[in-house]
Amino acid sequence: MKRVLSGVRPTGQLHLGNYCGAIRQFVDLQHSHELFIFIASYHALTTHSDPEALRASIRQVAIDYIAFGLDPAKVALYRQQDLPQVTELAWLLACQCPMYLSDKGVTYKDFQAKGLTANVGIYNYPILQAADILITDADLVPVGKDQVQNVEICRDLAGRFNHHYGQVFKLPEYRLADGAQVLPGIDGQKMSKSYDNIIDPFMDEKPLRKRLNKIKTDSTPMEDTKDPDACPVYQIFRAIAGVEDERTVQLATDYRAGGLGYGDAKKRLFELILDHFGPARARRAELMADPEQVEAILRDGAERAREVGTATVNRARAACGL
Numbered sequence: 001m002k003r004v005l006s007g008v009r010p011t012g013q014l015h016l017g018n019y020c021g022a023i024r025q026f027v028d029l030q031h032s033h034e035l036f037i038f039i040a041s042y043h044a045l046t047t048h049s050d051p052e053a054l055r056a057s058i059r060q061v062a063i064d065y066i067a068f069g070l071d072p073a074k075v076a077l078y079r080q081q082d083l084p085q086v087t088e089l090a091w092l093l094a095c096q097c098p099m100y101l102s103d104k105g106v107t108y109k110d111f112q113a114k115g116l117t118a119n120v121g122i123y124n125y126p127i128l129q130a131a132d133i134l135i136t137d138a139d140l141v142p143v144g145k146d147q148v149q150n151v152e153i154c155r156d157l158a159g160r161f162n163h164h165y166g167q168v169f170k171l172p173e174y175r176l177a178d179g180a181q182v183l184p185g186i187d188g189q190k191m192s193k194s195y196d197n198i199i200d201p202f203m204d205e206k207p208l209r210k211r212l213n214k215i216k217t218d219s220t221p222m223e224d225t226k227d228p229d230a231c232p233v234y235q236i237f238r239a240i241a242g243v244e245d246e247r248t249v250q251l252a253t254d255y256r257a258g259g260l261g262y263g264d265a266k267k268r269l270f271e272l273i274l275d276h277f278g279p280a281r282a283r284r285a286e287l288m289a290d291p292e293q294v295e296a297i298l299r300d301g302a303e304r305a306r307e308v309g310t311a312t313v314n315r316a317r318a319a320c321g322l
Contacts, residue, residue: 001032001033001034002033002034002139002140003033003034003035003036003136003137003138003139003140004026004029004033004034004035004036004138004139004140004141004142004175005035005036005037005038005132005133005136005138005140005141005172006022006026006035006036006037006038006141006142006143007037007038007039007040007043007080007129007132008022008037008038008039008040008061008065009040009043009044010039010040010041010044010054010057010058010060010061011044011057011193012057012060012061012193013060013064013193013198013200013202014060014061014064014065014068014200015191015193015198015199015200015201016183016191016198016199016200016201016236016239016240017182017183017185017190017191017192017198019068019201020183020239020240021144021182021183022142022144023065023068023069023070024068024069025142026065026070026075026142027068027069027070029142030070030071030074030075031074033140035070035074035075035076036075036076036078036136036138036304036305036308037065037070037075037076037077037078037301038077038078038079038080038083038132038305039058039061039062039077039078039079039080040080040132041054041058041079041080041081042080042081042086042087042128043080043125043128043129044057044058045121046107046119046121046122046125047122058079059291059294062077062079062294062297062298063284063287063288063294064202064284065077066283066287066294066297067202067280067281067283067284067287068280069280072297072300072301075301076300076301076304076305077297077298077301078298078301078302078304078305079298079302080132082298082299082302082305082306083135083302083305083306083309085135085306085309085310085312085313086128086131086132086135086309087128087131088313089131089134089135089309089312089313089316090124090127090128090130090131092161092316092317092320093127093130093131093134093157093161094124094127096157096160096161096164097127097157097160101126101153101156101157102123102124102125102126102127104126104149104153105122105123105125105126105150105153106126106146106147106149106150107122107125108122108123108125125150126150126153126154127157129150129153129154130150130153130154130157130158133151133154133172134154134157134158134169134170134172134312135305135308135309135312135313136305136308136309136312137169137170137308137312138170138172139170139172139173140172140173140174140175141154141172141173141174141175142174142175142176143174143175143176144176145176147174148174148176151172151173151174152174154172155171155172158170158171158172159171161316161319165316165319165320166319168315168316168319169312169316183235183236183239184232184235184236185197185198185199185232186198186199186211186212186214186215186216186232187216188216188232199211199212199236199273201273201276201277201280201281202277202280202281202284205274208270208273209270212233212266212269212270212273213263213266215232215233215236215266215269216232217231217232217233217262218230218231222259222260222261222262223258223259224258225255225256225257225258226255226256226258226260227255227256228251228252228255228256231255231262231265233262233265233266233269234251234252234255234265236269237251237265237268237269237272238252240272240273240276241272241276247268247272251265251268
């Protein structure tokens, strides 16, 4: 069984873009792969400075991942700070990392492009990310296209370490999500918290309906035919239900036939979200009311990750002569 590693920064409430782009893939993979999913609390410190907000975000991400369908019996879900071996491994890797590799880091280059001052944590981001991956002996790392380079840096660092000290690390492969697509937000841009255009499937019904009614559409009259693929409402509907779902097929047919107003399409999307995420919404409410259950799941995930991580670090330490 192949081992899969992925991490998520605790930036608060997850949304439909997170679900369709990554989380649903993890829910599917957990039945055929060994999954290690961590909440990237150390990475968050590069840009977060509010301790209480960070703690709340970490807990919320854990709750939402479980609510969306991750099975704690199958998946090791843990906080990055509960695996201290990862920072030791990051140092061992840093001692094999030429500066030009960190110069290539996606996050560091993004800061430079925006004229922002990057701290050392931002600069060393790819090294810590490599430690996150290698610590679990991961075979596969699901990423978006913008993160492929960081997996390649990880492979480069692992290869350099192996060249100096022998075969210590497995070289992981990246995996692009099958059929993954950029989900539009209510303004038509990529759904992102930074654009304030997200759709939260856990919202109460009234604000959720109001949010969906804000999805930007064109001015095509109701009686005219419409191109479903050009409409954000349909794009979101299709991403949730699937292109072959009969409800998706019917909606596309109605777009092309004419006589369908965007208001009706948004109503169908609202009903789809309530139906598709009904169990997740109920599970989330249960978890929100039982913080000790969430804490127990994170403790168990950390224990499983530490067992693997300790063996990896001990192997690396011995290879270095420590």
